[in-house]
Amino acid sequence: MTTKYDIEEIYAEPLQAFKIWMKQSGYTEATRKEYMREVYDYLYSLDELPVQQAGKLNVVSFLVSKQDSAGDKTRNRTLSAIRSFYASLLDFDLATRNPALEVKKSKTEKNKIPVYLEEHELKKVLTYVEGRYRDRNLAIFLLMGYCGLRVGEVHRMNLSHFKRDKGTLEVLGKGRKWNEIPLPDLVVEYLGKVEEGRIQPYSAKEEAFFVSQKGRRLSIRQIQKIAANVFDAFKQDHPQLTDLKLSCHKLRHSFATMLLKNNVDIRVVKELLGHASIETTMIYTHINDEQKRSAMTTIVVPKI
Template sequence: MTNKYDIEEIYSEPIQAFTIWMKQSGYTEATRKEYKREVFDYLSSLDELPVQQAGKLHVVSFLVSKQESAGDRTRNRTLSAIRSFYTSLIDFELATRNPALEVKKSKTEKNKIPVYLEEQELKKVLTYVEGRFRDRNLAIFLLMGYCGLRVGEVHRLNLSHFKKEKGTLEVLGKGRKWNEIPLPEMVVDVLVKVAEERIQPYSSKEEAFFVSQKGRRLSIRQIQKIAAQVFDAFKQDHPQMTDMRLSCHKLRHSFATMLLNNNVDIRVVKELLGHASIETTMIYTHINDEQKRSAMTTIEIPVI
């Protein structure tokens, strides 16, 4: 495979076009970085073949090589990156077709039930948020677990996005789309306290709501690390949860499942989650064992 520096020279124009296109299209910094890394690997596999000459076989061959060390979810993300790459080239008239569109996504991911915490389990997790920055970290957990925010959305929050008087939060989601979220009263109280106790930022221009110990915007990786530490402490006291892969996004899954279990209209859940399509929200409409048992108790069997 060709090294990174050769790739940048050989495919400089397509890479530049893709970089500009992603930024213009409103992709987040994290997505741009991830997609660019995936595309670099793909271009390396082409062995200097012009991107316009690559076809479905080249895309599939690359995905198969990746799949040996990764699952369907990773494969689908890689395919999405390559599709976006060719879309950008077509947009800038550097290519005429998108061979990645001819490749189907894995169906396994669509059938996978999201991992989530039951409402009582989520309450227990909150009790493990401790330490010097407890209020700040508790606010982060509340926003993800009880308001459905993505970790990137928590990271991007500014002080001005919190509307104390209205009790709402303006959230910048995927595709640079804004979504106004009504906040539970308890969450408003916690956010007010966090804003008052906020660490003085290193830069006077820093507007981040959540600030690190060093006075900078709390990064996505730092937020994930905070969550991981809380989950580890929780699992130590709940060994039955040891094998459960908990993460920031699982808190969002828990929020969506909690709303649907409380019979909230799926269209409302879609808006609160900031989904572009209701099909995305549908993955949370799984039925748990308790609901199955409850349904069976409604059946009256005659005495024979």
């Protein structure tokens, strides 16, 4: 029976290349661990077949083998992991093609409408940010809900990234790509408060903008916990939203939806969100019932 150690021996070079490539490309630690797990399973399914010889059939067969226990979201994540794996091999001249690119993602997941808060709901959520570190936590909510930052981008934010005089923020996004975005005046004001009242870091070399009470960079998990506590309190007073799955990323969804509802050009929205492709931004162009009714009022049906 093939074990994990066998896989590491048989596919030592491709696995090493993938690890280096992901780290170099700026993948988060959590993503690297998840993708490595998926790739180990995929390589196990190849039954010692060299990765260069594997094709579309091998990728599809592997995805089908997991179909009964995985939904569309999981399937697409697995496919993304395999695509990235082959992309790393191409980059290091260890493969000549990426067979995973020949496999389509699940349409069900692709067409799923993102969960988001309406503008008045987002404004109400902010009133539930309380406690000793209110200014810091409120700044975090403003960055995600009114500037569209990912939780990882908030986590990676350094003092030097905030350009107070210019009113802008340099954001280190996916793939280690930089994106400078203009900030609303209120966000600049709160970031200024955080900067001035920043907790003294444990290490003098720590450049983190958001620091925990222990003097370390605020972790992704800590940011998510702060958001979860606020959402829980908000939902207790708004039982009609109990089933709405809110998270840090839903604040980003809310920001994107808000812009598009305000008729901001989708190309501008793409740049503000730091998307590589406009197709990714397109998922936010969902139409609600109110917009449908408003559109139909413009139709004049003649009397017959």
